[in-house]
Amino acid sequence: MLSEDEASFQKAVRLLCNYSLVDLDVSSDERYGSGGYSIHGCVHSWTVSVLNKEWDEDLAKLALTCIASEIPSLDERNWWLLQRRLLSHAMKYENLVMNGMLNIDGMEWALHNLGLLSAD
Numbered sequence: 820m821l822s823e824d825e826a827s828f829q830k831a832v833r834l835l836c837n838y839s840l841v842d843l844d845v846s847s848d849e850r851y852g853s854g855g856y857s858i859h860g861c862v863h864s865w866t867v868s869v870l871n872k873e874w875d876e877d878l879a880k881l882a883l884t885c886i887a888s889e890i891p892s893l894d895e896r897n898w899w900l901l902q903r904r905l906l907s908h909a910m911k912y913e914n915l916v917m918n919g920m921l922n923i924d925g926m927e928w929a930l931h932n933l934g935l936l937s938a939d
Contacts, residue, residue: 836856841857844904880921887909887929890935909933
């Protein structure tokens with residue numbers, strides 16, 4: 820498992836970076852927990868067009884849950900750094916919800932969190 824422990828995660832990410840499949844997000848400030856990685860644009864396009872040929876609502880709900888659960892409260896130090904990283908992902912799910920592509924029954928808490936993110 821990739822996230823079994825910090826050492827195995829770092830080893831796997833280093834390998835992905837070596838092959839230019841993932842890039843270190845240098846725009847983030849890692850001292851405040853907002854550092855991260857971004858998938859290379861070509862790899863992202865490939866996953867969207869090749870791997871995701873069929874809509875999987877369960878995966879979409881999982882992604883929405885992950886985004887909503889990471890939205891920091893305003894009392895956290897440098898909360899805006901993580902919010903900035905989450906905003907584009909949240910906007911994608913706003914479009915999916917508005918276009919009726921995602922059944923939001925039972926997801927009220929997630930939508931509330933996305934609303935807080937948008938308001939901030």
